[in-house]
Amino acid sequence: MYGSRKDSSGSRTPERVSYSPSPSPSSYSTNSSQSSSGRSRVRTAARSVAGVFVACFTPPEEEAPHHSSSAFGGSDAFSSTSDVSGASDSTDGKRLHRSIYTVKSDSTHSKEPASIKFTMADINKATKNFSPVLKVGQGGFGTVYKGQLQDGTLVAIKRAKKSMYDKNLGGEFQSEIQALSKVEHLNLVKCYGYLEQGDERIVVVEYVPNGTLREHLECFNGNVLSLDSRLDIAIDVAHAITYLHTYTDHPIIHRDIKSSNILLTDKLRAKVADFGFARLAADAESGKTHVSTQVKGTAGYLDPEYLRTYQLTEKSDVYSFGILLVELVTGRRPIEAKRELDERITARWAMKKYTDGVAISILDPKLEKSDANGLALEKILELALQCVAAHRRNRPTMRRCAEVLWNIRKDYKEQLV
Numbered sequence: 001m002y003g004s005r006k007d008s009s010g011s012r013t014p015e016r017v018s019y020s021p022s023p024s025p026s027s028y029s030t031n032s033s034q035s036s037s038g039r040s041r042v043r044t045a046a047r048s049v050a051g052v053f054v055a056c057f058t059p060p061e062e063e064a065p066h067h068s069s070s071a072f073g074g075s076d077a078f079s080s081t082s083d084v085s086g087a088s089d090s091t092d093g094k095r096l097h098r099s100i101y102t103v104k105s106d107s108t109h110s111k112e113p114a115s116i117k118f119t120m121a122d123i124n125k126a127t128k129n130f131s132p133v134l135k136v137g138q139g140g141f142g143t144v145y146k147g148q149l150q151d152g153t154l155v156a157i158k159r160a161k162k163s164m165y166d167k168n169l170g171g172e173f174q175s176e177i178q179a180l181s182k183v184e185h186l187n188l189v190k191c192y193g194y195l196e197q198g199d200e201r202i203v204v205v206e207y208v209p210n211g212t213l214r215e216h217l218e219c220f221n222g223n224v225l226s227l228d229s230r231l232d233i234a235i236d237v238a239h240a241i242t243y244l245h246t247y248t249d250h251p252i253i254h255r256d257i258k259s260s261n262i263l264l265t266d267k268l269r270a271k272v273a274d275f276g277f278a279r280l281a282a283d284a285e286s287g288k289t290h291v292s293t294q295v296k297g298t299a300g301y302l303d304p305e306y307l308r309t310y311q312l313t314e315k316s317d318v319y320s321f322g323i324l325l326v327e328l329v330t331g332r333r334p335i336e337a338k339r340e341l342d343e344r345i346t347a348r349w350a351m352k353k354y355t356d357g358v359a360i361s362i363l364d365p366k367l368e369k370s371d372a373n374g375l376a377l378e379k380i381l382e383l384a385l386q387c388v389a390a391h392r393r394n395r396p397t398m399r400r401c402a403e404v405l406w407n408i409r410k411d412y413k414e415q416l417v
């Protein structure tokens with residue numbers, strides 16, 4: 001069900017196989033950037049973590065790894081770096097020792113979403129009867145149109161394809177609506193409302209005008225995204241996901257963080273989209289620490305521990321975020337099937353170069369190989385490595401990721417002047 005489709009370049013386009021404010025800049029300690037000794041420690045640990053990628057992403061034609069026994073054992077060596085995981089990780093050890101996991105269904109959220117219900121007449125008007133000229137994209141959910149509401153607001157109108165509805169879309173549609181309508185954050189795509197009528201399932205969300213992060217990494221408009229902008233985007237995404245994870249009553253796990261779900265504004269700031277797979281995380285107060293659920297997500301970004309155990313926590317998003325960080329600095333997709341064998345799994349290839357002390361060789365060739373870029377690259381890779389740790393207890397929180405990135409950006413800017 002979750003395979004991958006190929007784009008024209010032969011690369012795999014992955015397929016789906018109390019308000020807590022974003023951390024404020026002032027709350028970030030200025031000395032929390034990773035030290036160089038810390039980096040070398042992480043580099044050592046990386047060697048064992050690299051095994052994870054072998055196990056999880058070995059392309060079909062690749063030989064079986066010789067060291068498969070260590071495939072999920074990387075965290076033992078890696079545990080020496082657990083001090084960077086953030087204070088709130090301390091509960092994770094307990095989480096892993098629980099033997100009974102409770103399924104938390106969406107039914108606990110019986111409250112009507114505060115979203116506006118649209119009529120078919122509104123939608124037809126906004127999209128000029130689904131004019132093909134206004135079609136801006138196509139995804140797993142269906143077709144996306146640009147539209148304009150009566151008050152002039154520009155919106156993206158996502159129309160579910162009939163086949164999705166046939167496949168019991170009902171629950172997923174409700175999930176998307178519930179999650180979207182309750183959250184509001186500068187770096188999250190805002191939900192304006194929905195329509196549910198007969199076979200039609202339509203979501204109306206904020207229109208974000210400047211394409212996806214993936215498109216920008218491929219220079220779709222001819223402009224190279226600078227490392228500075230990439231850092232800004234990473235911080236925006238970290239803030240958005242931190243917000244979801246610390247959401248008032250019920251934390252939300254995004255479940256599908258990837259570059260094509262990150263939309264950019266004209267000023268190149270990021271807005272995280274597509275809560276189609278979002279599920280409400282287990283309520284910490286009730287003692288239910290994660291959701292056991294059918295595995296969903298996108299190939300290349302999927303947390304191996306989630307794949308193995310079906311147990312979903314916020315740390316699955318952290319894993320996907322780590323893959324996204326690697327994507328940001330290399331410009332490559334998580335899986336590039338047409339590459340040489342040792343380069344097909346981008347994160348594994350990048351981590352190997354990092355541990356070999358030649359991280360600079362994986363910098364997106366569109367970026368200048370300057371000292372400042374090289375240093376920032378190493379620090380970003382170090383964080384990415386922590387995010388993709390085999391075991392979730394060794395991964396930092398999203399809040400911690402935001403803090404570290406904030407400091408990397410600060411140091412980077414200081415180096416540039």
Ligand SMILES: Nc1ncnc2c1ncn2[C@@H]1O[C@H](COP(=O)(O)OP(=O)(O)OP(=O)(O)O)[C@@H](O)[C@H]1O
Pocket residue numbers: 015016136137138139140141142143144156158189205206207208209211212256260261263273274
């Ligand atoms: N809010 C939006 N504003 C502007 N364009 C959008 C918006 N949402 C989606 N799009 C465009 O529509 C495309 C398809 O989006 P959609 O979220 O349906 O699928 P996807 O995330 O690309 O893929 P999948 O559904 O498989 O995860 C996007 O790549 C983007 O170009």
